[in-house]
Amino acid sequence: MVAVFQPGGNMIPEVLTFGRTGFADELLRGALMTVYIAAAAFMLGLFLGQFGAMAKLYGGPISRLVAGFYTTVIRGIPELVLILFLFFAGTRGISAVGQAVGYGPIQVNGTLAAILVLGFVQGAYSTEVFRGAILAVPIGQIEAARAFGMSRFQTFYRIIFPAMLPNAIPGLANLWLSVIKDTSLIVVTGAGGELFQATKTAAGFTKRYFLFYLVSGIIYLVLTLTSNFLLVRLERYVRRSQSKLA
């Protein structure tokens, strides 16, 4: 702990203050960026996961095959490798499309690329969460909806979706916590400007590695613990209509 405190006896070292000499504002901005990237990627993941689960459960042979390939491949490869690959492939792909259309090469914003890449990865995991949650909906409820003459689409949005939501919350909560932590991996692309990047810059600039990684770890912990606190309440809320298990 020697390196944490300054010899002057000041509890808060100068490098951790706000303003020009300290890095507190940089870290704070990084933390906000982390939450922003994580939230956007999580949303994209939910969106993709919906379609993925529907394709796997109700789709034809081709959409089943595509969805199966998507989830198997994404979930079998390390996030770090995927992020690096999708980042390069994605930015170059978009740039190439721009060139083909005649706009010339498009510079892809690093933050946007990070969101798209993390969201694409999250989508594969969300697909499995939704698939399991939908399968856990009692089949009688779905049959009853059909018997009332609802179309497949109506059955899904009126019955299956609200009924599976409580089942999906714990899995989605885990995914949210993991996407917060996964934002740190964006650092390998050199883009994003999230908390880990800010920490790395601050630590490298001041050579106070131990201090900055410790502080940044505490910030991540605050983010995950706060999320946990809220998610437990959310789950209780969506489960309010379910009967308690013995």
Place this chain on the structure above:
Amino acid sequence: MDWSWLPKFLPLLPHGIFVTIQLLVLTMVFGVLLAIPLGLVQVTGPKWLASLARGYCTLLRGTPLLIQLYLLYYGLGSVFSSYPELRQSIFWPILREGYYYAVLAFVLNEAGYMGEIMRGAFLSVPKGELEAARAYGMSPFQVLRRVWLPRAFRNALPAIGGETILTLKATPLAALVTVVDIFSVADRVRQETYIIYEPLIMVMMVYLILTFIITRIFGHIERQIPVRH
């Protein structure tokens, strides 16, 4: 697609795969060994020990592995290097090596996740079986060794299999602290030839194959142990 680099860099692959598997095995073995007491004290231990173990799991699960790794490698490493006595000691070659920091970070992290799993597994063993074991006159340690631990392990096996795959997918982080694993091969190809995609595709294939093998191994182990449904 440009695979012209392959003949030159292919010889690096076996060593990379070996290092990755070594990291994985060390992490899982020591992670599980550490997780057993972590899970056990949360179920039967005194309150202060239980909350200490729970705090440990929360701490390790609530922060990114990358932060934990950097805190050890760069943080602790920079503290160590400020002591000249340490730099001249015989331990310095070990203290300088990223590999040991990676193993330590992975093991501590894995223990946090596995601790939760073992807690659930210990709880899932029917009370009656433990009572029966005690009624036979087994000491608490005998109950643990003969009944509780084996039964908990069987229940935890699917989760341990899942954790093994998650750990495999965490191993490339070691490349960020200079460990030469599979992922670092792709990095080297990129640095020397500026080819990005093809080496990454090769590395992804290797990880997919390893994932497949791990799934198979755990499926095999699970089938070895009979279960009554």
